[in-house]
Amino acid sequence: MSNPSLNVPSLKVHADDNVSIILSAGGVAAGTRLDTGTVLRDDIPFGHKVALVDIGPGEAVIRYGVPIGIAKATLPEGSWVNEHMIELPEAPSLASLKSPDVPPRPLPPLDGYTFEGYRNADGSVGTRNILGISISVQCVAGVVEHVVQRIRSELLPIYPNVDDVIALTHSYGCGVAINAPDAIIPIRTIKNIALNPNFGGEVMVVGLGCEKLRPEMIMTPGDQSASKMFLQDENLTGFAAMTDDILQQARSHLDRLNQRRRQTCSASELVVGMQCGGSDAFSGITANPVLGFASDLIVRAGGSVMFSEVTEVRDSVHLLPNRAANPQVVQDLIREMRWYDDYLARGGADRAANTTPGNKMGGLSGIVEKSLGSVAKSGSGPISDVIGPGERLKRKGLTFAATPAGDFVCGTLQLAAGMNIHIFTTGRGTPYNLPTTPTIKVATNSALATRWFDLMDVDTGRVATGEITVEEGGWELFHFILDVASGRTETAADKLGIKNDLVLFNPAPIT
Amino acid sequence: MSNPSLNVPSLKVHADDNVSIILSAGGVAAGTRLDTGTVLRDDIPFGHKVALVDIGPGEAVIRYGVPIGIAKATLPEGSWVNEHMIELPEAPSLASLKSPDVPPRPLPPLDGYTFEGYRNADGSVGTRNILGISISVQCVAGVVEHVVQRIRSELLPIYPNVDDVIALTHSYGCGVAINAPDAIIPIRTIKNIALNPNFGGEVMVVGLGCEKLRPEMIMTPGDQSASKMFLQDENLTGFAAMTDDILQQARSHLDRLNQRRRQTCSASELVVGMQCGGSDAFSGITANPVLGFASDLIVRAGGSVMFSEVTEVRDSVHLLPNRAANPQVVQDLIREMRWYDDYLARGGADRAANTTPGNKMGGLSGIVEKSLGSVAKSGSGPISDVIGPGERLKRKGLTFAATPAGDFVCGTLQLAAGMNIHIFTTGRGTPYNLPTTPTIKVATNSALATRWFDLMDVDTGRVATGEITVEEGGWELFHFILDVASGRTETAADKLGIKNDLVLFNPAPIT
Ligand SMILES: [Ca+2]
Ligand SMILES: [Ca+2]
Ligand SMILES: [Ca+2]
Ligand SMILES: [Ca+2]
Ligand SMILES: [Ca+2]
Structure with a gap:
């Protein structure tokens, strides 16, 4: 942790937020003055949150413009805000989810992009x-x-x-x-x-x-x-x-x-499965928004994109109905969320079991904050369809493919859905790879991308440092996807020859 | 199926049985007269059951001296008795299991047997x-x-x-x-x-x-x-x-x-895990009784033996309390059986889900008959202890280690319990092997042992043909165990280099 200094930048994601994220590698010391004027009362680690105003007991901690938790006691301006200081809000009610009065507008088409694939x-x-x-x-x-x-x-x-x-x-x-x-x-x-x-x-x-x-x-x-x-x-x-x-x-x-040879195919033949593993507080501001932008590009090109991980969508599910292409999508979202709520309750658990010690060390204060970052992967376009675990994709465009968040289980189910490119974001770092499908690994922060230089494909930490914008990162990822899909570029993990086993999701008992 | 012939032998296991088992490879044709005088009314496959008397609707079909099912309609003498013709009886009540008034007598000690192991x-x-x-x-x-x-x-x-x-x-x-x-x-x-x-x-x-x-x-x-x-x-x-x-x-x-070298160790250091997979009607009269006899020998030598597979013990559990070394064993048996009943019920299944098409083709008419054959592995000695899934063995002697019956899940849990030799019986045939522990594969019938000559270690089909007795088979297996434990003999599957992954038992939900 460096000595106190002046005018240190931090990242506020939404105008309504009452916390911002420390960007300095190694964290910042108590006494540091942020460029917003707030003076830190505590040492705060990299990626963690600082209160920008006094937050009273029972008041909401706001990030991404929405409550990520309720303060247990007063959180004075400049103090470190972490998982010990907040209570999780209730999960959004499923019964109150309604389809929008006006269906969402489709994204504008994007023509002319191709890759070399096997028909x-x-x-x-x-x-x-x-x-x-x-x-x-x-x-x-x-x-x-x-x-x-x-x-x-x-x-x-x-x-x-x-x-x-x-x-x-x-x-x-x-x-x-x-x-x-x-x-x-x-x-x-x-x-x-x-x-x-x-x-x-x-x-x-x-x-x-x-x-x-x-x-x-x-x-x-x-x-x-x-x-x-x-x-x-x-x-x-x-x-x-x-x-x-x-x-x-x-x-x-x-x-x-x-006998088969690669042929030039429209980008509309891409079937991209997106997920994250080992998230940190940057996941929601760097890697996942970059994936969201790339997701929109693929959907605009006529391709298929899946986002998944029910327990990471559960706390943001109220944000999705406005994007439902038709009323059935809302009904299907409710069905999958309810099935999972019941499945977890039957085993004595709930969605809060999702977050890991690594998530928390990385600055995430619970499943609500993690969820808001996670759904950023889905971009901004209409949600065309919802499928259950292990089902095949039925439609092009953006699909919510309901799966557990466990990395290999999610990847295996996206494989079953028909995925031909896999994108995996990580902040803490995991050497994840599927042997069957090119798996592009996206680092949420440059420290990881540097340390794991031969395990990561894309460094979106450059968004946090201002080196690139989310849009630039999204276009870069889109072109990288086309290169990998074409066999022109090998992924980092494929070069190293890492091969993980598939892992089935079996919620049924065994005899 | 051969033409009808006269005085064909069949196998009746217990004096009270009203069915016997067809021993002729290829089965026997309708019209065949058994050496008991019964004339077959149907073609009956190898390993399947024939009614030795008229069994009325609602009357019990008796094998091993106990009911394995209730006749749905009249089963005339000489007819084929299979799973379609019987209803399963209720599972034995757990609440009525009681410890014996007189504790079971320990088996007589057996001294002087050793193997070469790593201390x-x-x-x-x-x-x-x-x-x-x-x-x-x-x-x-x-x-x-x-x-x-x-x-x-x-x-x-x-x-x-x-x-x-x-x-x-x-x-x-x-x-x-x-x-x-x-x-x-x-x-x-x-x-x-x-x-x-x-x-x-x-x-x-x-x-x-x-x-x-x-x-x-x-x-x-x-x-x-x-x-x-x-x-x-x-x-x-x-x-x-x-x-x-x-x-x-x-x-x-x-x-x-x-630096380590093998040293001469008492057979009391053996920790043998027993299970079966791909059972047939011979499992309960050849391989499993042979394992039971060998189990008694190991227990007599002071060693440790586990039998497992809750859903295969559930229907025979009323036969076990008389063998409980102390009242705690009965309480622990009830606890494990009840936990499993509840676990299956929570997922909408019951113990009848255990039997496979292969079991039925092999002549087993349901879980009760399969169970009676399966528990024969446990021999005749007192049950010293009961452990839950994934626990370590606490005592020498015979332990019921509660596990699912799924082969790799059971083997993985026995490995966690401390097993150093694994014995696996099969009638239908499975190329099962654990990479960590010598796995002795025992065929229940000679047809399998012949066809899979390089995958099977021991042929207990010779018991059905009268070539050897159960006792002779048990001693042979015991000596084979000592040879394999000592590294003098390599198992068939180890010679071939078959290595299966471990499979965890996870009854908890995943997020
Ligand atoms: Ca995730
Ligand atoms: Ca994941
Ligand atoms: Ca079995
Ligand atoms: Ca088994
Ligand atoms: Ca493997």
């Missing part, structure tokens, strides 16, 4: 050309991972146009009570992942033979390029026969995948 | 010498798996006494509502896995830095040989610095692990 028979476009091997039950995961190593070393060298082979393994087993009401979520997730555009319609399913979830249940009827096999097949004697059989099937898929 | 500072004994790298949050899993590949190729060759390095990765993230009542289960599971004897007390935890579950929360206070690091450490610039730091820490653990 699929179903009309979707892949950004990678990957052989995905799905499984119907966790029992076969070890064998499939074994075979994938062999395919990677023995076959991929002779199929140079195929980018990779990925075992789409998961922890779904016969333990999952298949007829429990919520079991539909992991089942449709597995089914829809196989339809992701990056697998080119070459669905390959390895089953065991005695499982509850039959491979047929996770394959699309009439799909000609699909194949399946069972390890318990009575014609397969021993392990070598099993693995040779899988290898043999893989060859026919690889033959077809290897 | 640990805490008194436990490992059967393998493995560097396990634990993680506090799923965010770091990709980086740790990347480093593990490097350790395996760069370091293991210079530490020849170390068997392997395993990333103890899991899907626990900040998404798990850490203060929800049931979150204690995944948390203690992660903590206790690191204490498994096969990791030699060399606990290494990789954390991120902003997670809810701090590495300190999953490390044992005062443990001198433990180490931890955080990827967000401000002194680590870039990916290479992170991974080098982990490699450097791994070296000091490997230095110590490499």
Whole structure:
């Protein structure tokens, strides 16, 4: 922490705010005078909030122009405002959400942007050309991972146009009570992942033979390029026969995948999944607004964008109905929020369980402040649709894809929805990467971007320092997305070869 | 199915049974006369049941001497009895379970059996010498798996006494509502896995830095040989610095692990976890009774045995109180069964969700019949203790370790309990293997053992054909356990290099 100094800038997001954010790396010391005239009463860390006026007990702490909490005791001007000093307001009432009298105006179209992608028979476009091997039950995961190593070393060298082979393994087993009401979520997730555009319609399913979830249940009827096999097949004697059989099937898929070439495609074929992980107080003023601007550009270009993470949207949900393209969107938002409220309550938790110690060290004083920052990712355009966890996207434009906020669970569900580009913002830093989908990692602050120079793709900390505007950052990200989608640019995490497993969302009990 | 023939043997398990099991590979045709005189009215598949007398509607179908279901309509002598023809009885009442007036007699001691194991500072004994790298949050899993590949190729060759390095990765993230009542289960599971004897007390935890579950929360206070690091450490610039730091820490653990040598240990240091997966009608008459006999031998030798899988014990729970070593065991059994009943009911399921299509094709007519076969694994001795999911074993002898029946979830929880040898029985066939613990795979029928000749370790189908007795099979398995524990014999799945991921049991909601 530096010594007290004069005319130090801080960041006030909205004219009505009674707090601002400390921008100085390392924080500022008590006695420092801000350029607003406020003199600090406490040492305040980087990214944390200072009271700009006296806030009385019971009065709201205002950031982004809305209450993020209620002061427990007087917060005098110049004092540090953190999670210990405020109570969370009630979550917005779902029953009072109403569709707008006047539907929101669509964003102006944006023409002429393209990327080089792989066109699929179903009309979707892949950004990678990957052989995905799905499984119907966790029992076969070890064998499939074994075979994938062999395919990677023995076959991929002779199929140079195929980018990779990925075992789409998961922890779904016969333990999952298949007829429990919520079991539909992991089942449709597995089914829809196989339809992701990056697998080119070459669905390959390895089953065991005695499982509850039959491979047929996770394959699309009439799909000609699909194949399946069972390890318990009575014609397969021993392990070598099993693995040779899988290898043999893989060859026919690889033959077809290897014929494919990238073609120029409209930016309207982008399907972008946005999420954040390890947020800090900058998430809501740098990275997420930049994503919001880029989101608007993609929507204007006719593409598809998802924002997700129910527990981070819950406290800002009252801000969304005005953006609903039609009344059904509001009804569907209420349905998904209510389902999640009930799901958490059934397990003795609520949305406040979302925030982490890292969020709080990063300056976020609770789920309301985190939420207001998180929804900035959704930009300003109309919300065209809402889908449930594990469902496929149904419409272009901006969709709220309801998912948990847990990073790999959210990413896996966006994958099932049909995502071909993933954007992930982080303030604290996480080495997150999906093996199936280019994952662009956006730092919310330059300190992280500098320290993790080879793990981060984009530094939006430059917005806080005034180096670039949100608009400039948004255009830069948009062009970066087109480069990554085209295979011209490899993401930082792909260069390093980090590969995380998919993680299913299973709210159903297991036996 | 062969043509009708005469004097065909079938298997009646208990004198009171009114059904028997078809033993002929390929099944038997209608018209066949059994050696009991019964003439078959239907074609009946291998492993399925035939009515030995007329069973009236509402009358019990009896196997193992107890009702496995109630006939929906008349089942004439000679007819095929399967799951479509019976209703399940109610689950046994938990409230009526009472401790016995006379405590069960201990089994007679068995002295003089030893194995060669790795003695640990805490008194436990490992059967393998493995560097396990634990993680506090799923965010770091990709980086740790990347480093593990490097350790395996760069370091293991210079530490020849170390068997392997395993990333103890899991899907626990900040998404798990850490203060929800049931979150204690995944948390203690992660903590206790690191204490498994096969990791030699060399606990290494990789954390991120902003997670809810701090590495300190999953490390044992005062443990001198433990180490931890955080990827967000401000002194680590870039990916290479992170991974080098982990490699450097791994070296000091490997230095110590490499000094260790096997020593002769009493069989009382065995900690055997038993479970089944992909059961058939033979599970309860071949493999599981053989495991039960071996279980008794290990308990007699002073060792520890776990049986698990709550939903498979639930319907036989009334048979257990007579074996409770003390009244607390009965209370704890009731507590675990009730918790699971409630957990399933909360999600709209019940224990009947356990059985699979494969179980039914294999001749099992529902969870009651499956359960009676499954508990045969527990042998005949007193039940010394009951532990909850993810807890460590507290006593030697036979313990009911309450877990789901899902194979990898059960195995992961038995690992957390302290298991150093795993025994897995299967009738339908599953290529199950844990990477951390030798896993002995026992086939319930010779057809599977023959077809999966290189995936199965022991063929107990020989009990059904009369080639060996249950006792002979039990002694054979006991000696095989000592050989595998000593590292003299490698299991089939370890030879093939099949490695399945651990799967956490998380009944808590995720945000
Ligand atoms: Ca987030
Ligand atoms: Ca997230
Ligand atoms: Ca079982
Ligand atoms: Ca099992
Ligand atoms: Ca894995």
